[in-house]
Amino acid sequence: MCKFFVVGDATVDQMYFVSELPEPGGEINADKALMQPGGAGGTIATVLARLGNDVKIATRVGKGPFSELALMNLKSAGVDLSLIQVDEGRQTSSVTLLITPDTQRTMISAVGASRFLDSAYLKPEQVTGCDALIVSAYSLQGGQQREYTVRALELARQANMTTFVDLGTGVVNDLRDRLIYLVQDVDYLLMNEKELYTLTGASSISDAVAHLRGHGVERVVVKVGAMGSIVITPELNELVEAYDVDSVVDSTGAGDYYTAAFAHSVMRGDDLIYAARLGNVAGGLNTTVVGAQSYEVGASELDEHAEEYDAVHN
Numbered sequence: 256m257c258k259f260f261v262v263g264d265a266t267v268d269q270m271y272f273v274s275e276l277p278e279p280g281g282e283i284n285a286d287k288a289l290m291q292p293g294g295a296g297g298t299i300a301t302v303l304a305r306l307g308n309d310v311k312i313a314t315r316v317g318k319g320p321f322s323e324l325a326l327m328n329l330k331s332a333g334v335d336l337s338l339i340q341v342d343e344g345r346q347t348s349s350v351t352l353l354i355t356p357d358t359q360r361t362m363i364s365a366v367g368a369s370r371f372l373d374s375a376y377l378k379p380e381q382v383t384g385c386d387a388l389i390v391s392a393y394s395l396q397g398g399q400q401r402e403y404t405v406r407a408l409e410l411a412r413q414a415n416m417t418t419f420v421d422l423g424t425g426v427v428n429d430l431r432d433r434l435i436y437l438v439q440d441v442d443y444l445l446m447n448e449k450e451l452y453t454l455t456g457a458s459s460i461s462d463a464v465a466h467l468r469g470h471g472v473e474r475v476v477v478k479v480g481a482m483g484s485i486v487i488t489p490e491l492n493e494l495v496e497a498y499d500v501d502s503v504v505d506s507t508g509a510g511d512y513y514t515a516a517f518a519h520s521v522m523r524g525d526d527l528i529y530a531a532r533l534g535n536v537a538g539g540l541n542t543t544v545v546g547a548q549s550y551e552v553g554a555s556e557l558d559e560h561a562e563e564y565d566a567v568h569n
Contacts, residue, residue, distance in 0.1 A: 257522040258309045260382050262404050263296015263391030264369040265314045265325045266348045268547055273353055291546040292328045293350060295391035298508045298547045302515035304332035306554045311335035315372040321347035328548045342368035358506050374403040382407050383414040387522050392422045395437045396429055421514040422446035427453050440471040445514050447478045478510055486531045495531040498539035498564050508547030513538035536560045
């Protein structure tokens with residue numbers, strides 16, 4: 256069992272399934288509306304715990320029903336919630352998603368309490384007592400939460416912990432090349448292809464990776480959707496094919512499932528190709544259900560799916 260320290264938002268996802276997006280000033284009816292636990296940090300921590308790891312999460316929530324919903328799956332999965340800060344004056348962070356039939360998501364984020372995660376309550380031993388640190392890059396977007404996250408990364412590096420940073424479109428668009436200086440020297444940087452190009456300003460994967468290496472990032476994982484994912488290190492550059500599912504219902508949380516499964520696999524000693532394969536499987540499985548955290552998968556089931564996948568592709 257590995258000990259993970261996760262920094263990232265635990266939110267409420269307000270999901271509206273619509274036939275099309277409304278025109279400016281227009282109005283439409285949703286075919287279905289749901290409220291689910293979400294947030295990159297909350298989802299990654301939940302999945303890691305379901306895979307049998309010892310997980311603690313650092314985040315900040317408000318009071319009331321929203322916070323109860325945001326933390327529901329974290330509690331049931333057995334995540335250590337002792338580092339969660341409760342904000343008396345702000346609402347739990349939330350995301351409103353408009354999801355069209357092609358599973359494309361249009362999102363509106365209300366950052367709420369999470370941006371005020373206070374580093375004054377962070378003690379070095381809380382981080383260094385773990386084996387690995389996983390950071391959702393949204394925690395680096397600004398405010399007190401950024402201070403907390405930067406400090407956690409510093410402590411992890413000093414303790415020679417393995418560090419993972421998972422990027423997100425919003426924070427990459429907001430910070431662009433400034434984000435590189437916040438994540439330089441991490442062990443594993445994960446992102447999708449669009450985020451890679453936006454972050455580096457490059458027009459090819461090879462140029463983008465070279466740019467990142469100039470800032471001390473040696474291991475990059477690029478999620479390329481239906482193609483799978485690409486693992487790039489000084490010794491390796493390989494596309495790992497996607498895990499095929501019969502029907503994609505909702506892609507919310509698929510990238511976070513990938514990150515959790517990849518980190519789980521790396522920390523138990525698997526090679527990087529298998530770790531990427533496990534990430535592809537986890538992300539694919541989560542697209543078959545509605546909600547960021549709805550697909551419950553344990554380590555043995557995930558490995559079984561990965562072995563079936565491997566038999567087909569090799």
